[in-house]
Amino acid sequence: MERSVIIGGEAGEGIKEAGNLLSRVLVSIGYSVFTYHDYPSLIRGGHNFSSVRFSNEGIYAPVRKADYIVALDDRSVKRHRGDAKEGTVWFLDEKVKEEVEGTVVRLPFRGEAKGVMRSSAVLGALLKAFRIPKEEGLEVLKDLKNFEENRKIFELFYDSSQEVEEIVEVEGIKGEYFSGSEGIALGAVDGGLDIYIAYPMTPASPVLHYLAAHKKEFGIKVVQPENEIGVINMVLGAAYAGGRAMTGTSGGGFALMTETLSLAGMSETPSVIYLAQRGAPSTGVPTYTEQADLLFSLFAGHGDFPRIVVAPSNALECYLFTREALNLAWKFQVPVIVLSSKNVAESFFTQPLEREKVVEEPKLWDGSGEYKRYLITDDGVSPLAFPGTKGAVVKSNSYEHDEVGITTEDPRQIVEMKDKRERKRETIRKFFEGREDTVSVGGDLNSKRVLVTWGENWGVCCEVGEELGYKTVKPNYMEPFPVNRLKEELEGAKEVIVVELSPAGQFEKLLNLYGIKPTGRFRKYDTRPIFKEDLLKFLSGRER
Amino acid sequence: MSGVNLKTYAENTWCPGCGNFGILRAFEMAVEELSGEIPVENFVLSSGIGCHGKIVDYINLNSFYSIHGRALNNLQGMKLVNDSLVCVGFVGDGDIYAEGISHLVFAAKRNADITAIVHDNRAYSLTTGQFTPTSPSHFKGKSTPEGPPEDPMNPILLMLSAGATFVARGFAGDIPHLKELIKAAIKHRGFSFIDVLQPCVTFYNTFPYYRKHCYKLEEAGHDPTDFNAAVEKAKEWDYSEDSEDAKIPIGIFYQVEKPTYEERV
Numbered sequence: 001m002e003r004s005v006i007i008g009g010e011a012g013e014g015i016k017e018a019g020n021l022l023s024r025v026l027v028s029i030g031y032s033v034f035t036y037h038d039y040p041s042l043i044r045g046g047h048n049f050s051s052v053r054f055s056n057e058g059i060y061a062p063v064r065k066a067d068y069i070v071a072l073d074d075r076s077v078k079r080h081r082g083d084a085k086e087g088t089v090w091f092l093d094e095k096v097k098e099e100v101e102g103t104v105v106r107l108p109f110r111g112e113a114k115g116v117m118r119s120s121a122v123l124g125a126l127l128k129a130f131r132i133p134k135e136e137g138l139e140v141l142k143d144l145k146n147f148e149e150n151r152k153i154f155e156l157f158y159d160s161s162q163e164v165e166e167i168v169e170v171e172g173i174k175g176e177y178f179s180g181s182e183g184i185a186l187g188a189v190d191g192g193l194d195i196y197i198a199y200p201m202t203p204a205s206p207v208l209h210y211l212a213a214h215k216k217e218f219g220i221k222v223v224q225p226e227n228e229i230g231v232i233n234m235v236l237g238a239a240y241a242g243g244r245a246m247t248g249t250s251g252g253g254f255a256l257m258t259e260t261l262s263l264a265g266m267s268e269t270p271s272v273i274y275l276a277q278r279g280a281p282s283t284g285v286p287t288y289t290e291q292a293d294l295l296f297s298l299f300a301g302h303g304d305f306p307r308i309v310v311a312p313s314n315a316l317e318c319y320l321f322t323r324e325a326l327n328l329a330w331k332f333q334v335p336v337i338v339l340s341s342k343n344v345a346e347s348f349f350t351q352p353l354e355r356e357k358v359v360e361e362p363k364l365w366d367g368s369g370e371y372k373r374y375l376i377t378d379d380g381v382s383p384l385a386f387p388g389t390k391g392a393v394v395k396s397n398s399y400e401h402d403e404v405g406i407t408t409e410d411p412r413q414i415v416e417m418k419d420k421r422e423r424k425r426e427t428i429r430k431f432f433e434g435r436e437d438t439v440s441v442g443g444d445l446n447s448k449r450v451l452v453t454w455g456e457n458w459g460v461c462c463e464v465g466e467e468l469g470y471k472t473v474k475p476n477y478m479e480p481f482p483v484n485r486l487k488e489e490l491e492g493a494k495e496v497i498v499v500e501l502s503p504a505g506q507f508e509k510l511l512n513l514y515g516i517k518p519t520g521r522f523r524k525y526d527t528r529p530i531f532k533e534d535l536l537k538f539l540s541g542r543e544r
Numbered sequence: 545m546s547g548v549n550l551k552t553y554a555e556n557t558w559c560p561g562c563g564n565f566g567i568l569r570a571f572e573m574a575v576e577e578l579s580g581e582i583p584v585e586n587f588v589l590s591s592g593i594g595c596h597g598k599i600v601d602y603i604n605l606n607s608f609y610s611i612h613g614r615a616l617n618n619l620q621g622m623k624l625v626n627d628s629l630v631c632v633g634f635v636g637d638g639d640i641y642a643e644g645i646s647h648l649v650f651a652a653k654r655n656a657d658i659t660a661i662v663h664d665n666r667a668y669s670l671t672t673g674q675f676t677p678t679s680p681s682h683f684k685g686k687s688t689p690e691g692p693p694e695d696p697m698n699p700i701l702l703m704l705s706a707g708a709t710f711v712a713r714g715f716a717g718d719i720p721h722l723k724e725l726i727k728a729a730i731k732h733r734g735f736s737f738i739d740v741l742q743p744c745v746t747f748y749n750t751f752p753y754y755r756k757h758c759y760k761l762e763e764a765g766h767d768p769t770d771f772n773a774a775v776e777k778a779k780e781w782d783y784s785e786d787s788e789d790a791k792i793p794i795g796i797f798y799q800v801e802k803p804t805y806e807e808r809v
Contacts, residue, residue, distance in 0.1 A: 194625055221624060221809055225617070226650040233614040233647075237621025240608050241588070241629060245621065263611050387588045387606035387622070387629055395600070397609040398593070406554045406601050407609070 002055035003167070006066040006083060007122055008076030012044045013110075014119030018070070019050025020177075020348065021123045024140045025132060026054045027177040027350050030170035034459070035348040036062035036529065041202070041286045047075050056170045060314055060349060060459025064531040068129070068164075070122055072109050074098045089164050091125050105129070105162050113153045120150040124157030130167035134158055175316075175352040180344040181206035183318030183353075184248070184274055185214075190319075191326030192359035194243040195221040197234045202286045203342040204248040204276040228256040236260060236269045240396055242386035244326055244359075248274035251293045252283065258300045261335055265305025265421070267396040268374070268382070270329035270336075270362070274322070277341040279527035288527035289342035291455055291501040294510065297337050298479050304418070306425035308336040309479040313440075313458035315349040321476070323358055330362040332381060332428050339478065341501070343456040343529040365392060372403040376416060380424030429480045438482035441489055443472035450490060452518065453499040454478070454507055457530050461499055464535045470497075483514040495519050499535070501527075548579050554601040563742035563751070566716030567634075567663060568599055573719070574726040575605070582730075588622055588629050590615040592639035595670045595744075596663035599634045613644025616651045619658045620805070627806055630730060631658040638668045641677035641699060652706035652735050654805040659729045659736040662699065663716075665744040666783070673747040680784040683748065696783040700797055703737045704775055710736035711774065711798045715758050716743065717751055721794065728796065734804050741794070753786065761795030774798035 007018045016037050023033040031054040039048040053063055064083055070091040071077045077090075077098035084090075089103045093110050105125070113121040120141060127137045137158065141150050178186075185207045188196065198208045212222040225231050231247050238245035249257065254275050264271045277293045279285025297309055308328050312318040322338050329336040365371055365385035371392035375382040382403075385392040395405030400417060402408045408417075432438050440458065443451065443465025451461045451472045458474050465472040473489045475482050490496055497520040500507040508518055522538050524530050550572050558564050575587065587605045591597040593612040600607035608618045619631040640648045640662060651658065667685065668674040675685040675692040678699065682691045703711045710732040714722040722740065729736035741758070743750040767773055774797040781792045 195621075197621070223624065223809055225620075226646050229614065230617045230647050230650065233610070233617035234621035234624070237590075237608065237618035237623075238625045239621075240618065241622035241626045243621075243625030245625070259611060260614065263614075267608070386626075388586055388626060390583070390585050392585065393604055394606045395609070396607070398611045399609060401609075404552075405607075405609075406552060407598070 002053070002059070003067045004051060004053040004063050004065065005068040005070070005126065006049055006051050006080055007070040008047065008049040008080055009072030009118070010044065011039060011042055011046050011048050012115060013072060014116040014122070015048040016050055017116055017119035018122035019052050021119055021140055022126055023052050023054070023348060024177055025123070025127065025136050026052070026167075027174065028139065029132065029136060030172055030174065031056060032058045032174040032350045033177060033348070034059045034061060034350070036343065037346055039287055047079055049076065049080070058174060058350075059463065061463055062347070062529055062531050064533045068126065070126070071096060072118065089129065091129075103164070107157060107161060112156060117150060117153055120154040121157045124154040125161040128158045128161035129164040131163050131165070132167055175350045177348055177350050178315050178353060179206065179346060179348045180312065180315045180318040180340055181346060182210055183312070183315040184322045184338065184340070184345075185210040186355060187319040187322030188246050188272070188326060189218045189220065190355055190357045191323035192244045192357070193220050193246055193326060195223070195238050195245045196247070197223050197225060197231050197238070197245060198248045199224060199228050199231050199253060201250045201253045203278055203345045204250050204274060206346065207248045207274060228253040229260065232257040232260040232271070232273070235271050236264055236267070239270045240387070244330065246272040246274065246326065248276065250276050250278050251280045251296070254293070254297070254300065262301035262303055262305065263398050264335040265301060265303065265307065266398055268333040268421075269396065270333050272325050272329050272336050272338065274338045274340070276345045277339070285527040287342070289456065289501060289529055290525060290527055291341055292504070292506060294339070294478065294502065294506045297339050298510070305421055306332070306334050306428055307479055308332070308334060308428060309339055309477065310336065311339045311455050311476060311478050313344060313455050313474065314351065316351040316353060317476070318344065319353060327358065327360045331360060332424060333362070333384070334424070334428070339455070341456045365389075367391065373405040374401060374403045374417065374420070376403060376420055378423070379427040380420045380422070381427065432477060432480050432482060433484070436485070438475065438477050439485045439489055440474045440476055441471065444469045445471055447471040448493055449495040449497075450493045451497050451499050452490070452511070457499050457501070460530045460532055460535055463532060464539065468536070468539050470539070478510070481510070481514055486516065490516065497522060499530070501525060501530070548576055548584055550575060550604050552602055552604045556602055557598065558595060559746050561745045562595070563665060563716035563744065564595060564599065564663060566719050566722065567661065567740055567742060568602060570719045570722035571661070571726055572603070573723045574730065578727060578730060582630055586628055586630050588619065588631050589634060590618045590631070591634040592636055592644065594636035594639050594663070594668070595665075596634055596636040596639070613639050613642070614647065616640065616644065616647050616658065616660055620651060620656045623657055623806055624809060632730065633658060633660045635660055635662050637662060637664040637666060637678045638676040641697060649702070649706045652703055652708035652737065655707065655709055655734045655802050657734055657804040657806055660738070661726065661729070662737070662739045663742045664699070664739050665742045665748060666750070667744050667748040669744045669747050678783045680786060682786070698778060698782055699739050700778040701775065704771070704778060704798060708737045709734035709800050709802050710796070712738045712796045713794045714738050714740040715754050715794050716740055717755055718758070718794070721760065725796065732799065734802055741792070754792065757790045758792045758794050761793045761797065764793070766793070766795070766797075768796045768799045771798060
C-alpha cells in the first residue's frame with residue numbers, strides 16, 4: 001500500500017508545515033514517509049509544494065504523481081495538473097477557478113484560516129479523507145506554539161471535509177521522522193560538538209537554525225560571524241584551543257573557505273565542514289539540488305594535504321556520518337567535509353534513529369619532554385596539546401615548519417614535514433581499507449546490471465533497482481575513495497550505469513580517475529531530485 | 545627576567561633597525577611584568593602574514609601563525625572555547641586594514657575579548673614596497689610610482705565608530721610607553737586595539753618624523769572616557785599629513801567597559 005499527497009500554495013501559508021504535520025501523523029500510525037519540500041527563493045507568494053509519500057514498506061525517494069492533491073490557489077492546480085493520476089482526489093480552496101477532472105472536495109482553506117495556520121486546516125481535511133481518528137492529529141498539533149487556535153481550525157476542517165478511503169494503522173513504527181539537516185545536527189552533537197560557527201546559506205542553514213534553537217539543551221555554543229572566511233578561521237581557532245568545532249555552508253561559502261581549508265591542512269587543525277550542495281555554478285539555483293561540487297570538495301585548497309570527504313544519502317546516514325566525521329577530524333587532525341545536497345538536507349525520512357554519544361579521545365601529548373606540535377611520527381599523526389597546558393608551548397603554523405612549529409625554508413625539513421603529511425594520508429587510507437561499510441549495496445544483489453551512484457540518489461536507485469532488477473552501489477566516502485571495495489562490487493557486471501546530478505558528469509570523472517569505466521549514464525541537472533518515475537522511464541527505455 | 549624564557553631559537557630576519565624590534569621588546573617586557581598575574585601558558589598569540597607575522601616565531605609562547613588577514617578570527621574562536629586564554633593578535637596594516645578589514649571591524653563590533661596590535665608601517669614591506677590602506681597619497685610604491693590614487697584611512701576613527709572598547713596608538717620608537725599600552729590593552733576586558741606606528745627602515749623610514757611629531761595624550765590632559773574627545777583627538781592626524789605643523793597623538797584615545805562577546809554568546 002502506497003500513497004502520495006501533494007500540497008501546493010504560496011510561500012507563507014503553511015505548505016511545508018502541512019506536509020510535515022501530515023507526515024508525523026502517518027509515521028505515528030506505522031507508515032514509512034518520505035517528504036520532499038519544493039520551494040523557490042522567496043519569502044511570500046510564489047509557489048511552494050510539499051510531496052508526502054507514504055507506504056507500509058520503507059521508502060526513501062520522491063515520486064512525481066500524486067493520489068491526492070491539495071491546491072490552495074489556481075497556480076497550484078496549473079502546476080500539478082500533470083502530476084494527477086486517473087482517480088486523483090483534489091482538495092481545492094473554494095475560490096479556485098481552474099477546472100480539474102475527477103473527485104473534487106472544495107473547502108474554504110483561505111477564508112477560514114490565516115497564514116501558516118492553513119497547515120492545520122489541510123491536516124484536518126486530509127485526516128478526515130483518510131478516516132484517521134481526530135485524536136491522532138491532535139497528538140501532533142499539541143506540540144505547536146498556539147495549539148488552541150490550531151485545534152479549532154483543525155477540527156473545523158476535519159468535521160467539514162469528506163471521507164475518501166481508510167488509511168489503517170499498520171504494525172510497527174518504522175522510525176523517527178527527521179530531515180537530513182536534523183541528522184547532521186544531532187550527529188555533530190553526539191560526536192562531541194562544542195561549537196557550531198556558520199554564516200547563513202541555503203540549504204545548509206537548517207542545521208544552524210536547529211542547533212541555535214537547541215543549544216542550551218545540547219550544551220553547545222552557536223555563533224554567526226561576519227562571513228565564511230571569518231567563520232572557518234574561528235573554527236580553526238576553536239579547534240586549536242581544543243574545542244570540537246564545525247561549520248556548514250553551500251558552494252559559494254565553501255569557495256570562500258578554501259584558502260583556510262589549506263591552512264587546516266598545513267596546520268593540521270581538526271575541522272569539520274558541512275557542505276550542502278545546491279544548484280550551481282555561482283548563486284545558481286539556491287533552493288534546489290545538484291551534485292556539481294563533488295570534484296571541488298575533493299580538490300579545493302592549494303597544495304597537497306590529506307582530507308576526508310563523507311557523503312551521506314539520507315537522514316540516518318547524515319547522523320552517523322557526521323558523528324563519525326567529528327571523530328575522524330580529531331583522530332587524524334585533518335579537515336573533514338560532510339558532503340550532502342538539498343534533497344538530503346531538506347527532505348524528511350522515516351528511519352530508526354538510536355542516538356548515542358561517540359566521542360573518541362584523540363592522540364594526546366603525554367606531558368613528557370619538550371612538546372612538539374609537529375612531532376615526526378610513523379603514522380604521520382602528532383600528539384595534540386592545547387594552549388593553557390603547563391609545560392607545553394603549542395605552536396601551529398601556516399608556513400612550512402619544523403617539529404616545534406617554527407617557520408622553516410630548509411629543504412630537508414620541508415621534505416620531512418611533507419612526508420609526514422603524506423604518511424598521514426596513507427594512515428587514513430589504511431584505516432578505511434577493508435571496511436565493508438565504505439560502500440553501500442542494494443537493489444537486486446544478484447544482478448549483473450549495476451547502478452552506481454552517490455549521495456541523494458541512493459533511495460531512488462535502490463527502489464528502482466529492486467523493481468527492474470539492478471544492483472545498486474554507492475561509495476559512502478569520496479576521499480579516501482574506496483576504489484577496491486567498489487571494484488569488488490562491480491566485478492563481473494555486464495552493465496554499469498552511473499546516476500548523478502551533474503551535467504559534466506563529475507562522479508563519472510571520479511570513477512574514471514580510479515579506473516572504473518561505466519557503460520551508461522543518467523545525468524539529471526534540472527536541479528530537481530530524481531523522481532522515481534524519471535529513473536524508471538530512463539531504464540525502461542534502454543535496450544536490453 | 546622573572547624566570548620566563550620568551551626567546552626561541554628562530555633566527556630573527558627583520559632588517560637591522562626595523563620598527564618591529566621595538567614592538568617585540570615592548571611585548572616581551574609586558575609579558576614579563578604580567579607573568580605574576582597571568583600564567584604564561586595562558587597566552588596565545590596569533591599573527592597574519594607580512595614582516596610583522598614573524599614575531600610569533602620569535603616568542604616562546606603558544607601561537608597560531610595564521611594566514612594573511614585572518615588572525616583575529618582564529619583568536620576569537622579560541623576565546624569562545626577557552627575563556628581563560630589571553631589572546632593577542634599581531635597584525636599588519638596591509639594584513640588587517642586591507643585583506644582582513646571585515647574581521648577587524650566585526651571583532652570590534654562584538655567586543656571580543658582579544659587584543660589587536662597593528663604593526664602599522666604604512667607599507668607592504670615583505671612584498672617589497674607597495675602602498676597600504678594607511679600609506680599617504682604621496683607614497684611612491686612599486687605598484688603606484690606616482691603615489692596611490694586614493695587617500696589613507698584613519699584606523700583610530702574606524703575603530704571608534706566600530707565599537708572598540710579600548711582604542712590606542714603607540715610608537716615603536718618609544719618602547720616604555722608602548723609596553724604600558726600593551727599591558728593596559730591585555731588587562732582590558734573586551735576588544736583592545738593598538739595602532740602602532742612602526743617605521744619600515746627599508747621602504748618607508750618614518751622614525752625621524754614620528755620622533756619629532758608624536759606627543760602623549762595622557763600628558764595633554766585627554767580624558768579617555770570621553771568618546772567625543774577621543775574622536776576629536778583621532779582627527780588630529782589623518783595619516784596623510786607630513787607637514788612640519790603635524791601633531792600625532794599617541795596613548796589611549798578611548799576606553800570603556802562593556803559586556804564582552806564571550807559573555808553574551
